[in-house]
């Protein structure tokens with residue numbers, strides 16, 4: 001669990017969120033037993049909220065793993081979802097899960113490096129969810145802008161990375177490159193005049209970015 005908030009606040013927020021049942025619970029248990037990283041409970045609730053608020057038609061997800069967050073977004077929207085992962089093992093498990101839940105006509109799973117897949121896409125997306133390759137968010141983001149609708153949203157998970165992004169006191173030597181790049185990502189999305197970004201210190205840190213609309 002990321003140390004980005006006082007434990008009593010994290011625990012309180014987490015306990016407010018009802019447990020899932022059915023297929024999401026099944027995937028949560030599989031992920032836990034097999035040590036597969038999936039979005040935290042608070043991030044799952046945040047995505048659920050975004051589905052209701054934005055009513056997306058098309059979503060791109062970077063980082064499929066076993067298909068948990070893609071399934072969660074599909075169950076909470078009418079969107080068609082494209083999800084990308086470079087691990088063939090994960091892709092196979094995700095495809096099996098998605099088929100088992102009858103979501104194969106809503107969720108398309110692509111095998112490849114995120115950056116190559118983003119460059120190959122030409123549809124326009126309402127939401128792009130970045131949850132892969134923590135050291136490469138800036139590249140993913142820059143390539144994603146081309147395929148983001150004018151009023152689209154880019155959601156990035158793990159941007160505070162267990163608190164290390166916010167303070168050197170928590171920084172582990174082997175994570176220095178990722179942390180420096182994540183700080184650069186947050187500086188960029190926070191300071192570009194054509195964008196507006198908010199960083200939420202929940203889960204492992206969430207950054208949401210959209211284009212600034214001209215209000216004249």
Ligand SMILES: C[S@@+](CC[C@H](N)C(=O)[O-])C[C@H]1O[C@@H](n2cnc3c(N)ncnc32)[C@H](O)[C@@H]1O
Pocket residue numbers: 037038039062063064065066067068069070084085086087090112113114115131132133134136
């Ligand atoms: C945190 S997991 C995704 C979890 C998923 N979003 C969920 O909550 O159910 C990150 C996944 O991204 C994949 N990945 C990491 N770097 C990648 C890259 N550069 N291109 C494609 N996939 C990548 C990993 O194989 C891993 O399965």
